[in-house]
Amino acid sequence: MNILDERERQEVSQVEHRGLIAGYVLLLAAIVVQVLKGAPFRQYAGEALVTLGMSVCMIAGYARFGIWDTGAAPGIKDNLLCSGLCAISVGVLSYGITGNGVTAVLLGSAAFLIALGMLTVMLKWVQKRRRAQEEAYASDDEE
Numbered sequence: 001m002n003i004l005d006e007r008e009r010q011e012v013s014q015v016e017h018r019g020l021i022a023g024y025v026l027l028l029a030a031i032v033v034q035v036l037k038g039a040p041f042r043q044y045a046g047e048a049l050v051t052l053g054m055s056v057c058m059i060a061g062y063a064r065f066g067i068w069d070t071g072a073a074p075g076i077k078d079n080l081l082c083s084g085l086c087a088i089s090v091g092v093l094s095y096g097i098t099g100n101g102v103t104a105v106l107l108g109s110a111a112f113l114i115a116l117g118m119l120t121v122m123l124k125w126v127q128k129r130r131r132a133q134e135e136a137y138a139s140d141d142e143e
Contacts (some may be wrong), residue, residue, distance in 0.1 A: 018109070027051045031088075036096045063126050079119040087112035
């Protein structure tokens, strides 16, 4: 039984979304700090697995409903920006782990290409889902 009205449910959803994003950012910060301090992987493996799980669940959930995020629309500009941020993050973390600039650049470049490819596939899938939803709504309105 749900005792909340629509407005209250939206407010709860906003609070949960902000909490999820805050937890996500704090987990990433904890990982970065530990990597830059030279901690062994086993020390931050738990945080890395939780962050990976959160990422997969969020992306799958957004894509399933044909949405991207509350503050971003699917598009190549956003895909390039997110891929760039991913590349920089991987490059910095790789440099922190290996101390080798060439390795960091190669891994950052690979991360950029992989992220851009995955985001492009997700973009196409979300656009397809959105068109199907719009067609379903249009056919419901005609009846």
